[in-house]
């Protein structure tokens with residue numbers, strides 16, 4: 177790739193896909209910068225594969241357009257797009273050896289055999305697969321197939337590589353290794369990666385930006401930290417790990433930098449930087465991570481001084497010990513809140529039935545506009 | 560003192576002989592079935608080397624006489640040639656047609672492709688008499704006189720369904736993403752067919768050709784309607800039945816048997832190798 181061709185930015189403009197009356201994707205607006213590692217993340221059936229297939233040219237959008245380098249590529253046939261795909265099932269040609277598979281993209285472009293082999297060897301070295309040139313796909317392990325599929329895409333020197341859950345078929349350990357490998361490879365070759373997954377940790381670990389989609393619409397796009405700590409919808413807040421959603425209403429500024437919210441759990445304080453842009457009376461939802469919540473055993477009736485900004489009385493429902501972390505559910509009024517505590521060496525932090533004080537700081541958590549709900553629970557996922 | 564031991568031994572022995580009895584009777588039945596199936600064929604093979612007198616084989620008459628006479632029997636030789644020519648060309652025609660149609664109808668369930676499929680299968684399902692008769696009338700109408708060409712067309716129509724289905728089944732078993740991957744890597748449609756689809760269809764093409772050839776080789780009913788002066792082998796044999804067979808028929812049958820056996824072994828090896836290379840597809 178030469179330097180002057182490097183302004184490859186991909187833009188999806190109001191892209192929708194309908195099958196009959198089902199709207200699989202609805203008005204997707206997304207732009208991906210050159211050299212970026214963008215992950216499309218969403219639960220099963222949310223439309224991730226469909227987005228990828230439309231970028232690759234395998235599926236036609238019902239409406240909207242796809243631009244690359246400011247050029248409309250919506251109607252460009254698959255084999256003319258400067259993109260390559262790594263398929264979830266790898267789609268290696270079973271009748272070709274590794275080196276033939278890798279060289280395929282050059283063969284159909286009419287390059288000479290010598291040159292194809294030289295280039296194939298270079299690319300195979302890049303994915304650390306030297307020595308397997310003459311094997312057939314059936315003689316490779318999952319991780320090796322994966323890398324052959326990558327090499328086969330890389331040899332075409334695409335501007336963009338599309339990966340659809342490329343690690344889904346691998347076991348946990350290999351998965352972790354391949355994640356690191358993919359990430360470092362992407363940095364080395366400096367090609368835009370659009371990566372589809374439904375694994376939140378994978379997305380957080382690998383991406384420059386994450387695009388969270390649900391039911392065919394984009395919920396949020398942003399860097400991993402932002403998506404994790406500043407979710408803009410109940411779905412995003414609960415899709416990434418556990419979150420406690422507390423519905424309420426902005427009441428007033430009690431002191432500089434501190435707002436009071438009226439919630440089902442009683443009054444709660446919340447700092448300015450979470451609430452910027454909201455007016456008094458606006459319905460909001462506070463999302464507090466379980467790890468931000470502290471639990472104190474209540475001794476006597478009085479409030480202790482020097483506590484956290486928010487302190488609610490509750491009763492422990494359930495304590496689930498899982499190694500270093502214990503998950504504790506606490507009943508506070510009508511709502512159950514989840515807290516994650518570090519287990520002490522000698523004992524569990526609390527017992528079911530304990531009266532506790534649930535605490536967190538007014539700067540912790542995120543504010544979501546409106547009455548957000550738990551849109552997503554991990555145990556509903558069908559994977 | 561040795562009694563219990565010998566008792567044990569004896570019961571063991573009894574059990575063993577019991578088992579042996581079952582095994583040997585099973586073996587006998589199997590042998591009998593094989594004999595019943597293959598004896599006529601074996602007999603023909605034997606008869607092709609010996610002479611008969613009053614229904615008895617003259618064992619000292621071993622010779623290749625019947626083979627020599629077969630070669631000089633022009634009628635049979637010509638009939639065999641006709642059959643081979645017809646088989647070859649019907650296979651060729653159907654392979655091309657069936658492959659194209661399979662590509663065309665693969666994963667397409669429009670009304671038009673369903674209709675096409677129906678048309679392909681109809682001649683195979685209809686009684687051959689109807690197919691033969693219809694073709695005969697049709698050829699009369701368009702003024703095509705009967706001959707090997709009409710037989711080739713008739714056979715092609717007849718075996719098309721089988722070849723088509725064999726190819727289509729294999730095509731559908733191929734992962735759709737193989738085609739997409741090929742296009743994704745820059746291949747045109749034609750390149751995809753040539754580099755990805757055809758190599759993966761190789762086995763199906765070979766199998767289909769053999770089946771088609773076998774079907775064509777012994778097809779009689781349709782052929783009877785369409786054949787001109789150049790009778791195919793089954794038609795010739797059918798005609799010969801009225802005047803009685805001459806012993807070189809045995810030689811002919813033996814040759815055909817030998818040929819098909821060799822072919823089968825060859826194919827089995829080919830299939831085995833091919834399957835081995837693609838485990839875990």
Ligand SMILES: Nc1ncnc2c1ncn2[C@@H]1O[C@H](COP(=O)(O)OP(=O)(O)OP(=O)(O)O)[C@@H](O)[C@H]1O
Nearest residue numbers: 195198200218219220221222223224225226227374
């Ligand atoms: N050809 C089609 N016809 C009708 N509906 C389709 C078709 N292809 C996909 N869909 C529907 O579109 C929705 C999104 O599918 P898609 O494959 O994009 O989901 P996904 O996010 O990739 O899910 P997964 O994580 O399970 O792969 C699904 O509900 C699916 O049933």
Ligand SMILES: [Mg+2]
Nearest residue numbers: 224225226340
């Ligand atoms: Mg998918």
